[in-house]
Amino acid sequence: MVGLKFCEKLVARSENFEIIVYGEEPRPAYDRVHLSNFFSSFSAEDLLLTAPSWYEENNIKLMTGELVTKIDRHEKVIYTHSGRKDHYDILVLATGSSAFVPKIEGVERNGVFVYRTIEDLIQIRDYAHETKIATVIGGGLLGLEAAKAMIDLRQETHIVEFAGRLMPRQIDDDGSSILADKLKELGIHIHLGKSTVSINGNGKLEGVSFADGTSLETGLLVISAGIRPRDELAKNSGINVHSKGGILVDDFMKTSDENIYAIGEAICHNNIVYGLVAPGYEMAEVVVRQLIDDQVRSFRGFDMSTKLKLLGVDVGSFGDAFGETPGSMPVVLKDNRNGIYKRINISSDGKLLLGGILVGDATQFNLFHQMVANKMPMPLQPESLIFGTPSKQDGTGELKNIPDSAQICSCENISKGELVFQIIKNGMSSINELKKSTKACTGCGGCTPMVNDILKMTLETLGQKMKKALCEHFDYSRQELYDIIKVKEFKTFDQVLDSHGKGDGCEVCKPAVASLLASIWNEPIVHQSTIQDTNDRYLANIQKGGTYSVVPRIAGGEITPGKLMAIGRIANKYSLYTKITGGQRIDMFGARMDQLPNIWAELIAEGFESGHAYGKALRTVKSCVGSTWCRFGVQDSVAYAIFIENRYKGLRAPHKIKGAVSGCIRECAEAQSKDFGVIATEKGWNLYVCGNGGARPQHAKLLVTDVDTETCTKYIDRFLMFYIRTADPLTRTATWLNKMEGGLDYLREVIIDDCLGLCDQLESEIKGLIETYHCEWKKVVENPELQKQFKHFINSDDVDPALSFVEVRNQKLPSNWGNEKNK
């Protein structure tokens, strides 16, 4: 990674160098930081940092699979294991590091691996087919990454750590205990203070034994006990190395040979080996500046602050994390209930933040890190930094105090001043423009929230707001376009574009306008199919491999045995994979595009209609059985769920909408995780709004209590219509509410107290949409002309020959993404 970064930096600034890259591994540089992603995607190609053609395009000669074995420093020649030899004027060693394997009895057994290269990962993956239990020795950064990989491989996962805590270099005992609790919740077993003395087995690996006499059964063992610099080439060539490992370099990354530089994890600078990528990038910068003789600077060590998300748990460690500065005073928040630990170390005079540790919630990491790095003043009550609501503290208030020299993106070394310059002088007004012009956020991405805040703050000082414009074709927000379309009675995308936009439209504004047209006029979307996203264009959900899935509506999750059998028969006939969805219906996967009209003709004949699973529309209203069967139920939740699902079916919105109705306070339908959720009480219904699951789950908020059925429905009517009218594109109700000024109180004033005098209009608008409901699939099945576009080829009746399937658990599944098959 560091070697590639060096090449990128050099070719970007000079054409005067002929660059030849030798690498031992069979493939070009790849992303070791996200190595464990290999197990979730199984694609080595996804890990590549640059396209293989990049080297050629930049006139760099890339020699992979060539291990350099000797440097003849006198003749300035290198030799490789295959006998190749090459001349150099300047040599840069970026040989990296290898996994450290301690001398434990039995370490050579089958089933023992290290975790370092894609080849290691491939071997681990193949071996894990035969095993159920995997153990990782080492509870540091890499060890936890390896444990995540073991979970992905569906192993019962154990972590063994010699020290008394996890991540001993980054966090303290209390932080470790919170982290350990979180990992245990994920099913990881943790063994601390264990010194491994032998690795046992007979033919294959069976277990490990510890110094305290205990042992652990395991089928696979990953050793992740730290790294060792790859300094053997330097050492064998007479270059000075540190006695504990690492090529010795000066402040300009020069080795003991003046024509040879060394950078990255292979080096030792001031007795420190840097096992992180950001310092390596800075070293590359130091060398490049010398080579092109421009603004030469020295390497002055590097901040080892780290923030990462492991198995969904945030961990951050910054500055003097352990409070080793004399006189330093810790302030600690330990919240076992929510799994949050925060420690900040304050200077003896109470004026400076020295460092700290964050576990479970690291949203303040960037801010704290900047406060330490730039010696920013602290609030009078330093404890207020970690107690109280974080959302108010990580706002942009303190951002103004960060000096321009502060480094914001450590991967690309971009300062705050550079970002502000790009915004003010070069007119960058979106995060994408900034990414393009500065490369900020393109490495690990950790700085993105902060870059966003800086952008917002700087634009505000210029009297601008972050662009609300839909895209380059429309200078209007979604809400403005809603009013324009309604008032001007536009019915087509071209009418809107011709009168209020420019250019030809794109994949952002077309579906957004399509959704608005559907929300306002509710005309069949198939009549303007080419402005729809692919799912709406073909009225089905596109899946891996290019086939589609089919979901008929099963309102409230209630279905007769006869209809169940009909689904079974049709799925069987077309050889579809079937699965029960989270919304209490049945999804049929693997339908070819050309089969969709026939499948729907049969479904409609059996009395089904479209489930709109493909649309930004009402999906399902989930229900529990309620008072009809359940001994606890107090209201008929199924009947009400079916009523409201049928009421809002086909309703197009800025994003998908889900609802639920629970028959009593036990809440079996999980209504509080939905966009609208209704829970029965003795007296009527409680209505909750604006909840969602997904990446950032959020509980719905209680809007009204104990209302009767008619009133409840009226409030849902108004709520949905207000959302449809005012939300930004692709914004779920939860985010919509979070951004709403005045929040829930304001929402209540609008849709219950009618403070805007809008409610009559909202009700009549939604009534219009309910009355114009139509089953989109019925329209297609009745119209042969509309069916034509479902053919794969326009000039042949052949089906797509590229489709391929594998059989798993007695059903068909799509083959992997095409670019993974060749690996």
Next chain:
Amino acid sequence: MEILNQLRTHTADDLTEIKIWFKAAPVSDFPENGGACVKYKDLQIAVFNFSRRNEWYACQNLCPHKMQMVLSRGMIGSTEGDPKIACPFHKRTFSLRNGLCLNGDEDRISVFPVKVEDGFIYIGFTR
């Protein structure tokens, strides 16, 4: 990767290299401002009727990002005047003029010339 190379051997740098004008389908079969997939020998070609600009474009049907045969089902549009196609899977966009990826590091896609004659669409190949 083999298939990408195979596609490239059919593309031309300028129109003089075109040896075959393949008669694909009547103009009226193509949706307005949208695409359809044409079968030519073993190849799948995406053809777009950019009726708003009164222009036609053709490119490979294969999206190089995840190697999926879907570009013909994508949405067309423009960026700063240049015509582009967005893959329906992950919204990678490619220039319809030169095939370059506009929002990522994906491989360039092959593009082919299109002509309209007597109400039919013809696509140009080198072989």
